[in-house]
Structures are given as C-alpha cells and as structure tokens.
Amino acid sequence: xPLFCLxxxxxxxxxxxxxxxxxxxxxIIGKGVVKTDRERFEFPYEDxxxxxxxxxxxxxxxxxxxxxxxxxxxxxxxxTAEYLxxxxxxxxxxxxxxxxxxxxxxxxxxxxxxxxxxxxxRKDKYFPKPAVFVYTLPNILMGxxxxxxxxRGENTFFITEKFDTVFFADYVINLLNKTKHKACLLGRxxxxxxxxxxxxxxxxxxxxxPKERLMTGDNLMRLLD
Amino acid sequence: MRNSFIAGDxxxxxxxxxxxxxxxxxxxxxxxxxxxxxDYLYPEEFPASLIDRKRLEEHAAGLGIxxxxxxxxxxxxxxxxDALKNVTxxxxxxxxxxxxxxxxxxIDLLKNNPEGFDSExxxxxxxxxxxxxxxxxxxxxxxxxxxxISGILALNTAGxxxxxxxxxxxxxxxxxxxxxxxxxxxxxxLSLSKEVCRPFDKDRTxxxxxxxxxxxxLTSDEKTAEKPLIEIVTGSGSNDANHISGPSRTGExxxxxIKDILNGSRDIDFISAHGTATxxxxxxxxVALDRNGLNDIPVNxxxxxxxxxxxxxxxxxxxxxxESMRRDLLIKTFGFENPGTVKEINVIDENKPAAVNRxxxxxxxxxxxxxxxxxxxxxxx
Numbered sequence: 001x002p003l004f005c006l007x008x009x010x011x012x013x014x015x016x017x018x019x020x021x022x023x024x025x026x027x028i029i030g031k032g033v034v035k036t037d038r039e040r041f042e043f044p045y046e047d048x049x050x051x052x053x054x055x056x057x058x059x060x061x062x063x064x065x066x067x068x069x070x071x072x073x074x075x076x077x078x079x080t081a082e083y084l085x086x087x088x089x090x091x092x093x094x095x096x097x098x099x100x101x102x103x104x105x106x107x108x109x110x111x112x113x114x115x116x117x118x119x120x121x122r123k124d125k126y127f128p129k130p131a132v133f134v135y136t137l138p139n140i141l142m143g144x145x146x147x148x149x150x151x152r153g154e155n156t157f158f159i160t161e162k163f164d165t166v167f168f169a170d171y172v173i174n175l176l177n178k179t180k181h182k183a184c185l186l187g188r189x190x191x192x193x194x195x196x197x198x199x200x201x202x203x204x205x206x207x208x209x210p211k212e213r214l215m216t217g218d219n220l221m222r223l224l225d
Numbered sequence: 226m227r228n229s230f231i232a233g234d235x236x237x238x239x240x241x242x243x244x245x246x247x248x249x250x251x252x253x254x255x256x257x258x259x260x261x262x263x264d265y266l267y268p269e270e271f272p273a274s275l276i277d278r279k280r281l282e283e284h285a286a287g288l289g290i291x292x293x294x295x296x297x298x299x300x301x302x303x304x305x306x307d308a309l310k311n312v313t314x315x316x317x318x319x320x321x322x323x324x325x326x327x328x329x330x331x332i333d334l335l336k337n338n339p340e341g342f343d344s345e346x347x348x349x350x351x352x353x354x355x356x357x358x359x360x361x362x363x364x365x366x367x368x369x370x371x372x373x374i375s376g377i378l379a380l381n382t383a384g385x386x387x388x389x390x391x392x393x394x395x396x397x398x399x400x401x402x403x404x405x406x407x408x409x410x411x412x413x414x415l416s417l418s419k420e421v422c423r424p425f426d427k428d429r430t431x432x433x434x435x436x437x438x439x440x441x442x443l444t445s446d447e448k449t450a451e452k453p454l455i456e457i458v459t460g461s462g463s464n465d466a467n468h469i470s471g472p473s474r475t476g477e478x479x480x481x482x483i484k485d486i487l488n489g490s491r492d493i494d495f496i497s498a499h500g501t502a503t504x505x506x507x508x509x510x511x512v513a514l515d516r517n518g519l520n521d522i523p524v525n526x527x528x529x530x531x532x533x534x535x536x537x538x539x540x541x542x543x544x545x546x547x548e549s550m551r552r553d554l555l556i557k558t559f560g561f562e563n564p565g566t567v568k569e570i571n572v573i574d575e576n577k578p579a580a581v582n583r584x585x586x587x588x589x590x591x592x593x594x595x596x597x598x599x600x601x602x603x604x605x606x
Contacts, residue, residue: 046303097463106347106369113406117335120409132412134470134591137328139371143592146464152481154462155594156378159368174389179461180485205340219232 019061021173023214024204026223027084036083070133071112074144077189080198081145096152100181101142104188105159108138153181163188173215174204228459230386230450232314233442235307238531241269248548251556255450256530257501258421258433266408272421274435274532295331300505301356304440312442313449314394316360322392324368325353326379326399333404348578375589376539381460381598387445399536400438416503420580424500424526424558425507425572427565432501437534454603455547465593472505476513478595479488483517486599497546497586500526501533510606512564523571529559539588546584551604555579
C-alpha cells in the first residue's frame, strides 16, 4: 500500500493510504419515519410536512426557537442533523474547525425561490421579505447546522441531479486524508413542493470497523435503501 | 507531487469581454457601476454593473448559439471557449472536468420565459449538463452553489481534484446575471448602496450588484500552463457558526481560513479581500486580518469596479489577481478614500508597481461561509 505524508503546521503526518474512514452513523428522514443506526421513529404523515416536521422536532424535546424561522429545506436538514448528532458530543472529540460538511441536492433552494419569486411577481403586491430571501441559497442549511452544533470546518454545497455516492465517498476520504479535517458530515437534503429526501452520514476515522461500514460509495448507497 | 497551474482565463463584465479589456479598465480607474433606471430589475433608480446585452448577443451569434441558450448559458459557453483559446487542453478528454460556480443560474426563468425554455432549465445541474453537452465533455460537470464564496470553493475544488490525481485539467466557469429576484432580495435586506459602493471607506453604506462571468482553465502540466507560471498553492473554508445572514463580529470563519493557509507566515504580497462595502462585512474582514496580524499587508477590493458578482465574484477577482501577478502591479480599491474599518488595515488607494508573487484571495458569504485561496507565481528558473 502506498505511503503518504502530509505536512501541516510544521508537523508531518504519515500513514498508509488505506480506507480507514468509516460511516460511523447516519440518519434519514423520509415520509412518516426518522431512522438512525440504532433508532427508528414513526410519525404520522398526511400530506402536511409542516406538521410532520413539527412533530419530529417535538420528539427531540429541545428548545431552539430558531427552528421555527427556517424554511422547509433547512428544517429538514436541521432535524436530520439533530437526530444524528444528539448524543454524539462532537465538541468533545474534535475542535470546531476539524469537522467538515459536504452537502448536495438536486433542487438547490428552488422551493423557497418560488416563494420569494411569488412575492415580486406583481407590482401591486410587491413584498420581498429578507427572512425568505436569505433561504434562497442552499448552503444556508449548513449555516443552520454549523450554528447549532458549533462546527467551523469547511462547507461546500454541490448541486447534482442524483446523489453520486462514489464521487462523494472519494471526495470526503481525500478531504479527510489531505486537509486538517478529522470528521465530515456528508449530507443530501432536498425539498421541493412536498417531495423531500434527507440523509446525513457521519464519517470518522477508525481502524476497527465492519467491512460494510467502510466509507465507500456502495456502502453509502446500501444504507440509503 | 502534482500542481495545478493556470492555463487560460477569460472574463465578461460591464467592463469588457476579455480579461485584458477588463483589467485595462481597472488600470485606468474606470467603474462599470452606473446609476440608472433598470425597470427589469427594480422599480426605482439604483446603481448596478451590467453586461452589454447587445454585445453579448453578437458574441453568441458569432458562435452560433443565440437561440437555444439562455443568456446565462451563453455567457458560460463564450467564456469557456475564450479561456480555451490558445490553450492545448482537450475539453473532450475524460481527464478534463468542468466545474460551474453560480448562485442562481437561470432563476430568471421563474419569472420571464418568453422564449419558452424548458422549465427544467431552472435547475443548476441541468444548466451544467447543457454546458457539458455543448463542449462534448464525457464527464458530467460539477456544480458548486455556496452563496458568495462559490467561486473560491470552485477554484479550490478544481485545484484539489488535479492535485489528488482525479483529473489532469479542470475548467472552472462561474456566472450570475442580475435579476429582479436577486435585486429585490438585497433591497429588502437594505444592503444596497445608493451610490457606487465604497469598500473599506468610512462612508460606505452598502454593496453594489453586478452581472459577471469568468472562466479559468487549470492544468497539472507545466508545459500547457500559461507563463509566468501561476499555481493554486492551497485553499481553505470555514463556517462562522454565528449567524445565517450577518457577518461574525469576531470574523471567526475568515480568521480560521487565513490562519489555515498562512500558518503564521506573512509571506504574501497582497490580499484581495471580499470587501462588499457593507458596514458590517468590511469591519468583519478588518477584524479577521487584525487577528492574523496582517494589518500592514496591502489589501484591496474590486467591488467598486464591477460590483458584487455573486457566484462569479471569486473567479473574476482571482483572475484580476493573476493579472496583478503577471504585471507586478497592485490595483487600488475604487471608491475608497478614508479609512473607516473597526481595525486598521492597509487598503491600497493608488495603483502601484510592486513585486506580486504570492496573493491571498478571500471571500465571505451568507450562511456564515468563508473561504480563501493562495496563488503563487513561480519565479523564472
């Protein structure tokens, strides 16, 4: 196996270029269900995701008023992160800037874009609102998660038609191998007019993990099924 | 060890249709931001930096692409074509990737679509596919949409993919065209200046917006690269974890990215800041520079020339940095007269010849996002 050496802050870090990164946990929100590695919660879903998201939020028993100000896409990603990270205590394991976040989706912020667009369609009903406009960028959801969990690593939001797990597995492994980051939240969150998907993976270093949890595109895909 | 070198670039803004034309206007101290009544953007008069649409149509017609492509797509196609001119990079090779940087792409189609473009075109991945198909790229282009730091992230991602051996060449192209969508949003935030924006000045009152587009061709091959050799050394990103729309008072994220890259070194010749000219943003940047002990390093903002070009800003402004390196010339901050940031910084207030070998380019944006990238000119051996 090839050796790699990385010089950072004057110190060299060497290791074997192996897949030592694992999918240590994940959470998924689908219609009527929230699941993580160890838990599964069912929530009634009757074509009203506002109520659905609220119920998921209430089950967490947290007091975080900012949640109510978020758009649907941010709510969805925020809740997914909450279920994944609620008992993780990331700040004890990593410095804030050692945790990276890589997200992608297909619709960008289009659901909220349409809301903002509707507010400027007619001159006699012209009422663009800053509280809506700020959510017309997909990366805002990473800002929300960063604020909540004090994560100050690198954030990048990609737009891809499908979740290309092979590309992202490779990208995250390289990011962890070759930059200062020690853990990465890899997410896919999409919300468009009542249709949504959301998943968040926690990728960490480990020398001891079952093969099916090694950080590979196939393993990510398998967990999505 | 693989490097990523600049092989070609091109820019389209209100100041011109090539890197050279744009930079000549910078040297001559011309701004493309003009106050006017732009009904398609906003009901009242306001200053904006707009691309000459007639000229764009002519360029598009020259390539035979006027009818099937939106203005946004035309810009990307023209730019990539121009950036590849005189460069031996094969865009149809599986070893070449295209990365698109934009915040809103074809968002205007939500409102105005008289030509009847397929509504799917509002999706950024669809635009990217269209660009990829035009150039017969065997790889699906990547899209990065991360507010105002998109361009820097795109360049940094491109540099990495080359260094990591994933590709030999990457074409990074970014564009954002002003729309009523974006102008109304910034107006609702009360963040637009009533005059041409004045980065870092004590009387700054807000930002100016601009149409903008640019492309950079990167390559691992020294022979293919443009001379003098300019390379992406490294880059970094960070979230303030503070507020989704307001800059951090401690400049946390920007402080972190600069510290990451320089690691205490002061070996840079100038810093091309984000410098939007909003009171809070520019103060935040001065704090981040101060915390890194960089108060005396010359710093500028290009926003007074072409406004804030959003998803294209990081790419256009990086190319301006390359030009400064090629010509050993520092460009002044248009609109800056009197210092007025919470921490004192060394804002460039006149064009001056200087050895420009290492440049730090920074960006900050909504969502608490910050990024920076370090460029280095290789001295002749």
